[in-house]
Amino acid sequence: MSSQGVQGYEPRTGKAFGDPVPTTSDSGVGEIVGAAARAFPAWSGLASAERGAVLERLADALDAESEVLIATADSETALGVPRLTTELKRTTNQLRLFAGVLAEGSYREATIDSPDPDIIPPRPDLRRILQPLGVVAVFSASNFPFAFSVAGGDTASALAAGCPVVVKAHSAHPQTSRETARVVASVLPEGVFGIVYGTEAGRVLVQHPLVKAVGFTGSTAGGRALFDLAQGRPEPIPFYGELGSVNPVVVLPSAAANRSAELATGFAQSLTMGVGQFCTNPGLLFAPSSIVDALAEAVGGAGGGAMLTERMRDSYQSTVDSLIAHSSVRLVATGSGPEEGWGVAPRLYQVSLEDFVADKEKLTEECFGPAGIVVTYDDPAQLPEVLRGLEGSLTATVHADPDDHALAAAVLDEIRRFAGRLVFNGWPTGVAVSWAMHHGGPWPATTSPLHTSVGATGVRRWLAPVTYQSWPDALLPPELQNANPLNIPRREDGVLVVP
Amino acid sequence: MSSQGVQGYEPRTGKAFGDPVPTTSDSGVGEIVGAAARAFPAWSGLASAERGAVLERLADALDAESEVLIATADSETALGVPRLTTELKRTTNQLRLFAGVLAEGSYREATIDSPDPDIIPPRPDLRRILQPLGVVAVFSASNFPFAFSVAGGDTASALAAGCPVVVKAHSAHPQTSRETARVVASVLPEGVFGIVYGTEAGRVLVQHPLVKAVGFTGSTAGGRALFDLAQGRPEPIPFYGELGSVNPVVVLPSAAANRSAELATGFAQSLTMGVGQFCTNPGLLFAPSSIVDALAEAVGGAGGGAMLTERMRDSYQSTVDSLIAHSSVRLVATGSGPEEGWGVAPRLYQVSLEDFVADKEKLTEECFGPAGIVVTYDDPAQLPEVLRGLEGSLTATVHADPDDHALAAAVLDEIRRFAGRLVFNGWPTGVAVSWAMHHGGPWPATTSPLHTSVGATGVRRWLAPVTYQSWPDALLPPELQNANPLNIPRREDGVLVVP
Numbered sequence: 002m003s004s005q006g007v008q009g010y011e012p013r014t015g016k017a018f019g020d021p022v023p024t025t026s027d028s029g030v031g032e033i034v035g036a037a038a039r040a041f042p043a044w045s046g047l048a049s050a051e052r053g054a055v056l057e058r059l060a061d062a063l064d065a066e067s068e069v070l071i072a073t074a075d076s077e078t079a080l081g082v083p084r085l086t087t088e089l090k091r092t093t094n095q096l097r098l099f100a101g102v103l104a105e106g107s108y109r110e111a112t113i114d115s116p117d118p119d120i121i122p123p124r125p126d127l128r129r130i131l132q133p134l135g136v137v138a139v140f141s142a143s144n145f146p147f148a149f150s151v152a153g154g155d156t157a158s159a160l161a162a163g164c165p166v167v168v169k170a171h172s173a174h175p176q177t178s179r180e181t182a183r184v185v186a187s188v189l190p191e192g193v194f195g196i197v198y199g200t201e202a203g204r205v206l207v208q209h210p211l212v213k214a215v216g217f218t219g220s221t222a223g224g225r226a227l228f229d230l231a232q233g234r235p236e237p238i239p240f241y242g243e244l245g246s247v248n249p250v251v252v253l254p255s256a257a258a259n260r261s262a263e264l265a266t267g268f269a270q271s272l273t274m275g276v277g278q279f280c281t282n283p284g285l286l287f288a289p290s291s292i293v294d295a296l297a298e299a300v301g302g303a304g305g306g307a308m309l310t311e312r313m314r315d316s317y318q319s320t321v322d323s324l325i326a327h328s329s330v331r332l333v334a335t336g337s338g339p340e341e342g343w344g345v346a347p348r349l350y351q352v353s354l355e356d357f358v359a360d361k362e363k364l365t366e367e368c369f370g371p372a373g374i375v376v377t378y379d380d381p382a383q384l385p386e387v388l389r390g391l392e393g394s395l396t397a398t399v400h401a402d403p404d405d406h407a408l409a410a411a412v413l414d415e416i417r418r419f420a421g422r423l424v425f426n427g428w429p430t431g432v433a434v435s436w437a438m439h440h441g442g443p444w445p446a447t448t449s450p451l452h453t454s455v456g457a458t459g460v461r462r463w464l465a466p467v468t469y470q471s472w473p474d475a476l477l478p479p480e481l482q483n484a485n486p487l488n489i490p491r492r493e494d495g496v497l498v499v500p
Numbered sequence: 501m502s503s504q505g506v507q508g509y510e511p512r513t514g515k516a517f518g519d520p521v522p523t524t525s526d527s528g529v530g531e532i533v534g535a536a537a538r539a540f541p542a543w544s545g546l547a548s549a550e551r552g553a554v555l556e557r558l559a560d561a562l563d564a565e566s567e568v569l570i571a572t573a574d575s576e577t578a579l580g581v582p583r584l585t586t587e588l589k590r591t592t593n594q595l596r597l598f599a600g601v602l603a604e605g606s607y608r609e610a611t612i613d614s615p616d617p618d619i620i621p622p623r624p625d626l627r628r629i630l631q632p633l634g635v636v637a638v639f640s641a642s643n644f645p646f647a648f649s650v651a652g653g654d655t656a657s658a659l660a661a662g663c664p665v666v667v668k669a670h671s672a673h674p675q676t677s678r679e680t681a682r683v684v685a686s687v688l689p690e691g692v693f694g695i696v697y698g699t700e701a702g703r704v705l706v707q708h709p710l711v712k713a714v715g716f717t718g719s720t721a722g723g724r725a726l727f728d729l730a731q732g733r734p735e736p737i738p739f740y741g742e743l744g745s746v747n748p749v750v751v752l753p754s755a756a757a758n759r760s761a762e763l764a765t766g767f768a769q770s771l772t773m774g775v776g777q778f779c780t781n782p783g784l785l786f787a788p789s790s791i792v793d794a795l796a797e798a799v800g801g802a803g804g805g806a807m808l809t810e811r812m813r814d815s816y817q818s819t820v821d822s823l824i825a826h827s828s829v830r831l832v833a834t835g836s837g838p839e840e841g842w843g844v845a846p847r848l849y850q851v852s853l854e855d856f857v858a859d860k861e862k863l864t865e866e867c868f869g870p871a872g873i874v875v876t877y878d879d880p881a882q883l884p885e886v887l888r889g890l891e892g893s894l895t896a897t898v899h900a901d902p903d904d905h906a907l908a909a910a911v912l913d914e915i916r917r918f919a920g921r922l923v924f925n926g927w928p929t930g931v932a933v934s935w936a937m938h939h940g941g942p943w944p945a946t947t948s949p950l951h952t953s954v955g956a957t958g959v960r961r962w963l964a965p966v967t968y969q970s971w972p973d974a975l976l977p978p979e980l981q982n983a984n985p986l987n988i989p990r991r992e993d994g995v996l997v998v999p
Contacts, residue, residue, distance in 0.1 A: 087621065129957075237727070436628075450964040451961075
C-alpha cells in the first residue's frame, strides 16, 4: 500500500495495476458507518421476502457485469479466468441461496409458548424471534476476490440478516473491490453498503461504536489482532474470524494399497489448486510410505503459478526454506512454477510419524501456498493418538476402503474434535454453499467455533434473539402473530410446526 | 473469604455460618478439569435420551434433598424459605425441561443435503450436526443459590449438551454449594461434574487449556475481568456472561391515568422482591409525575431485608448515598428494613426527564438492591428518543392501555434494540424456563448478545457444528443416518421434516 492509496499489482509480472485507490480517512470511516447505521431501521424493517428480492437483483447485477469483474480480478490475482468465472457464479449463487433462506423463513426461529400459570415458575405468553444486530464490518480475503470479498459470504449473510455492511477491501485487489462495490452500491438502498480502504481504516472500523459485529477471513495473525481490538472495546462485539488451517488428510492402508495413483493425482490437484491459496488446502497428509513415490511424481508434475501478493510469495519461500533446513524433513518433489512475477513452484516434503510427533508444533504450521508434508506411518493403529493432539482445522479428510472402516471410525472420532468439516474419500478444497455446509472449526481455524462463514446458517452470526412477553397480537412482528400471516415454520409450545 | 477457605455467613446476623470450605489449589483445579476432560467422550457419547434420563434423576435427587438444601441456603442467603422452595423447584424443572429438549432431538440441528453435481460449486453429500465443545466452566451467581448456581441453568444446559461441568462456587454460599455439589456428584458419572472454591481457582479455571467455554452470572466488573482472561488466552474460548442490567419500565399516559394504584403496587413488589437482588430488577421507571405519589407510597410501605453479602450492602448504601447527593435527584420514599445483619431499606428517587437526559450515564448505572429511580416525563412523545440511547438490558417493560398503543409501538421499536426480553403490562422479575424464553441482551447485559442463559436454546452455547461430507451411512452418527433411527426433526434438502 503506497502512502497515497492502495495500489493493486499484477502478480504475473509484479507490476502496478491501475491507479492507487485512496485510503479512507478516520472521518471517512465514521461517515460511512454513520450512513449505514441510519440505513439500518429501513433495511432491517423490510419483510424477509423483499430483502431476498434485493439479494436476487444484486446477484443478477453482478452476473451482468461478470466480464469486467473477472478481467479485473484476473489482472490483480492471476487466479485465471476459468476459476474466477466459477468463483463469481458461486458468489451470485450464494446471494440466491440466502434469498431462499429468507423466503423459507425459519432463520428467524419464531417460537411461541402459551401461558401456563400452574408450573413453577409460572409462564406468561412468550414469543421469541431473531433480529439483526446492526452495522456489520466485513474484512475481505485475499484469496477469493469474489466469494470471500466485497459481495462474498459475510456480506451476503449479513445483508440477508437485515444488517447494513461496511467492507474493508483487501489490499491485494483494490480495483476488483472497487468495481464490485460499484455494482453492489447500485443495487442496494443508500447507506446499506459501504466500503473502506487501508489498514488503518480497518482498525477504526472494528472500534467504531456503531459497528455491532465483524466478519473476517484471513491470516491467524491479522485475525487475532483485530479480534483483540474487537474484544477490547468498551462494548465487546462478536468477531467471526476464519483464520488458518492445515487440513490434515489421512490415507488408510487399504485405500493406499488399492488406489495410490488416483490418490496421488487427487492430492496434487487439491494441493496446487489456485496456487495452494485455499484456506482448505491439504497441507498435511498421513499415509503409508508405499505411496510416497506416487505422491512425489504427481506433485513433481504439477505446476505452480503466481501468488497473490509479493509478501505471500516471500512467506511461502521462507517456509519452504525452513522445511528444507529441518533435520528430519526430506524434500521429495518440486513442481514447476513461473520465474517471473510472484511465481512459486509446488513442493512436497516427507517426514516419519515419529519425527512428526517429535516436532509437531513446527510441522503443523500452516504453509499458505502449494506445499505439503506427507507424514509416513508404519503402524496405522498409532494414527488416532497422533491426530488427537492436532489443533483446530477447517477440514479433516479420510481416505478409506472397506477394509479400513474400523480404523476410519476411530480416526473419525478424533478428527471430529478439531475439524469443522470431515471429508470421506474426497479432497477438502471446494466448499459447497448449502444448508448443511459448515465452514469453521475450533481455534485457530476460527475465532468462534459455533459459527460458519459459508452456508445457510452463516446468517445466524448477525442475529440475536428477543422475546416478547404478553404483547397484544397487533403489536407483534408478523412472524409471531397468532395467525402466522407469513406462513413460516415455527416452534409452538415446544413442537416444530411446518406449514 | 478467609485465608484458610471460603467462609459462609448469615446475612440476617452477619455471623459466620459453618466452617470455611477449603479453597481449591491450582493443582486441584487441574486435577478436576483433567477428570472432566477424561469423562467427556463417554458423557458426550451417550444417546440424548440416556443423558436426559440422568438429568431427570438429578432433578429427583435434588427434590429429595430439598429440606437440607433450602435450610442451608436460607441461612446463607436470607432469601427466605418460600422463595427458596420455589427457586429449587424451578431449578429441578429446568433440568426436566432440558431432558425434554434432549428427547425432542432438534437441538442437534441435523441437516442433510443430497449431492448435486450440476450447481456451481458442485455439492457433495453433506450432513451437519451440532456436537458438544468439551469441558465447560460455570461461575455461579450470588443471588440465585439454586437456579443460577451449582445445578442451575448453565450447568443444566451444558450437561444436556454433553459437556462435563466444573463449577466455581460463589463465595456468598459455600455450604449451599457444597451440599448441592454432593447431590449432583452422587448422580452423575465420575468426572462429569466438579466444583472449585476461591477467586484464584476461578481464574485458573478460565485459563485452563482443557476448558472450552465459560458460563458466568454476576457483576459487570467481575464478568468483564473473566471475559478478558478468556479472550486473552492463546486459544480464546466462548464466554457467556450475564452481567448488569437496569431493566427500564415505561408507563404510558393512559395506563398511568387508569391504573396508578395497581402499577404502584406492582412496581414496589417487583423492585423489592428478594431485597432487589434480581438481575431483572426494575431500576428505572419512566412515568408521568401524576403517579409519583402512588409509587412513593407503595415503596415507602415496602420492606427491605438482609442483602446477600456485606459488600453488597455497602455497595447499595454507597449508591443510595450518591443518589441523595445528586443535585437533580430527589428521594421520594424510604421503606423499612432490618437494622441488624446486612439489612437495607428500599428507596425511591425521582428525577425529571430533562435532568435524566443531562446525566444519563450516572443515572443508568445498575443499583443492585431495592432502589429505583422514577423518571418523570411531561411529553410522552419524547420517550422514544430518550430510550434510544439506553445501553443493553436484560429486559424492558411497557405499561400501556389501548389509548397508548400507537405510542407503545414507537417505544417498542426502540426497546427491542437494547433489551433481550420485552414485557407488556407486567413486571420483569420472574424468568420463565421455556422454549421461547430469552434471558440475554446487548452489552453490558451480557458478553454475547446471541445467547441466552435461561430457556431451551441455552443449550446452544455449548454446541458447535460439524459437517460430514460423503461418509458411509454406517459411520455417521445415528442422527444423520438415512433411516433417521432416532426419529428426530431434521432439515432435508432445505426443508424442515418433523416426524
